[in-house]
Amino acid sequence: MSGTPQTTDVAISDADLLEQTANAVREAGSVLRERFGEIVRYQTREELVQALDANDDVSLAILRPTLTRLRPEAGWVEDELAGGELPAGEWWVVDPAEGNVNHLRTIPDWAVTATLVRENKPVLTAVHVPLTGETYTALAGGGAYLDGRPLRVSQLTDLGLSIVATSQARPDEDETVMRRVGSSITAMLLGALSIRTSVPATLHLANVAAGRLEGFWQFSGGRADMFPGSLLVTEAGGQISDVDGNPWTTRSESFLATAPGIHAEAVATLSL
Incomplete structure (x- = not known):
C-alpha cells in the first residue's frame, strides 16, 4: 500500500x-x-x-x-x-x-x-x-x-436447481485451505445442480449479481477479489457472509455470496 x-x-x-x-x-x-x-x-x-x-x-x-x-x-x-x-x-x-x-x-x-x-x-x-x-x-x-x-440476483430457492461457482484465491495457498476447498467442492457437487471452478472471482460474482449463477464461495482471498463483486451482489439484492453464515469482513477466512433464496442451504452445505 x-x-x-x-x-x-x-x-x-x-x-x-x-x-x-x-x-x-x-x-x-x-x-x-x-x-x-x-x-x-x-x-x-x-x-x-x-x-x-x-x-x-x-x-x-x-x-x-x-x-x-x-x-x-x-x-x-x-x-x-x-x-x-x-x-x-x-x-x-x-x-x-x-x-x-x-x-x-x-x-x-x-x-x-x-x-x-x-x-x-x-x-x-x-x-x-x-x-x-x-x-x-x-x-x-x-x-x-x-x-x-x-441487475437483480436469481429468485431460485432450491440449491438443487442452482448453478454455483468457486475459485482459487492464489496459486501458492496453504495446504489446509486447499483441502478445505476440495471438501467444499465435493459437498456442493452433492447439493447443487452444477459447479463452475475457475478464476477470476469477480467474474463469477458479476454473474451472481446478474442472476446467471445462484452462488459463489471462496476460501482465503484478497480485497481486490472480494470488494468489487461483493458490492455488485449486495446492490443487486444478493446476500454476503462467510461460509458459516457470519457477517463477512476483510478479516474473514471465507466468503459466500448467494441469491437470498439459497443462502441458508448453501451455508448448511459448506459449513464443514
Missing part, C-alpha cells in the same frame, strides 16, 4: 466519480485487449511473473494517474492479493488485469477492476470485461448495473 489517505470533502459526487472510473477501466481494458491473441510461453516462475507484470504495468499506466487525479486524497493498494483491513480513509483497490494468467493463455475470462473503498466499505466499483465489451458498475445505495441496465 502507498500514500497516506485522508478523509476530505467529496469534490464530485460518487455517481460522477463512478462514471469516470468506468471510463478508466474501459480504457485500460482496451490496451490489454490489443495485447491479447497469442499464448504467452513461459518455462519458469520468473518468466511467468515477468509476463504477468507486463500486463499489469500497461494497465496501471492508465489507471493509476487517472484514478489518482480523480481522488488525490485516496491511498493506493499496491498488492491486489493482499487481505485484511485497510487504514482509515479512502483507498483505491484495483486489479489491473484480474484473471491475468487467463489473458496469457488466451482464455477469455479476464477483466479490469477498480473499487473505491471508504472506511473499509466499498462505495463504488467498475468492472470491465474487454472481450465482451461489458461493464459492470455498482454504487453503494445506488444499485448494480450492466451497461446501464439494472
